[in-house]
Amino acid sequence: MTAEIRDQNSNVEINHPDYAALVREHGQACISIYTVPLLGAGTEKHDLGRLTALLQSIQASLPHDGLTVEAAEEILKSQWHLLQEGEPIHPRTQTLAIFMNKEFFGCYHLPLPTPEHAVVGREFHIRPLLSQISTNDRFFVLALSQKHVRLCQGSYHGLTERTVEEVPENLHEDLSGRSFEHGYESHTAASPISGTKGAIFHGAHVDRKEELLHFFRSINHGIVNSLKGQQFPLIVATVDYLFPIYKAANTYPHLLEDPIIGNPDLLSLNELRAAAWQIVENHGSKARDRAFAVYHEHINTPLSSSNLREVLIAASRGLIRFLFVPPAGERWGSIVPPETVHVHAEQEPGDEELLNLAAILTIRHGGHVHVIPSGQLREGADVAAVFRFGLDSNAIVAA
Secondary structure (H helix, E strand, C coil), X not given: CCEXXXXXXXXXXXEECCHHHHHCCCCCCEEEEXXXXXXXXXXXXXXXXXXXXXXXXXXXXXXXXCCCHHHHHHHHHHCHHHHHCCCCCCCCCCEEEEEEECCXXXXXXXXXXXXXXXXXXXXXXXXXXXXXCCCCCCEEEEEECCCCEXXXXXXXXXXXXXXXXXXXXXXXHHHCCCCCCCCCCEEEEECCCCCCEEEXXXXXXXXXXXXXXXXXXXXXXXXXXXXXXXXXXXXXXXCCCCHHHHHHHCCCCCECCCCEECCHHHCCHHHHHHHHHHHHHHHHHHHHHHHHHHXXXXXXXXXXXXXXXXXXXXXXXXXXXXXXXXXXXXXXXXXXXXXXXXXXXXXXXXXXXXXXXXXXXXXXXCCEEEECCHHHCCCCCCCEEEECCCCCHHHCEEC
């Protein structure tokens, strides 16, 4: 989720960035800073001095027509409130990540420590983020009770309510003017997506459960229309006995099987966000394992590669379905149009960190990036990828 703000006194776009914002083509030098969190109120001078020292460490690499150290300092000062705002999901922030250029400023509060450093390049340096925040970090939360219905959209950084049309506000509104037949002994509902049966009702409470099922079908209708074309997971927050009934009514194909159990009317947006993020992280781990299993199925076929040059060209063409990178380690070089790949033993002037570049290009073209331990990659490999279709390796020029 991108929560955009625009500074009234400048043309700098201010936001809490998601990957889509970070990986888009910025067309200018991009500065990335990873540092320890700010010390707090009254320490701005000390904190700014530390950030300035990091900026000065990359001063020689800043292009003449890009952001200067002095201009970067002014942006930091004008957006200091943004660095201090926002309660992160994890109770203790270990790293503050800052991204900026002439037209963009954003930050993340990260839960794990990251070595303090600054990087300047044609792209933002996102690899330290990949180990801590999934590239698929967006989700929806349906907070569902008989009295209130809320649909929220969220990401690692926050959760906000979303306006939904055609959804009843509560059970009473949905049932107004309707009546249900009595005398049912049983009822079975099947999900149109999974085909599995659920919510089997018996006995004296049939009428109430039929009312709930009607209520949830009305909600589902509005949810499906509102989320048409979306592929992000939907997490339901509700009491335990209501979730199977809602699942029977659901037709949104990305509903997760793990609900947030409890009365959502008693939970704040921050509490809903924290509970949802735990589910999203678990879902992401399973998705990574499934993706890596696909890679193993296609090893030694035209649909996979662990050759860095091949992977970079495939990423630039938008061919990568799944990319796997290690949590640490760097490879330096560049891609020279049309498709010449330079790989250097050490960083040279004008180089980009190639594993970061592969990740940027993969995400930019709709692929998925997963971080896996180096030991799981093929011996001697820095990267691995699954392609959407075969790559013509004869067209790749090595340098």
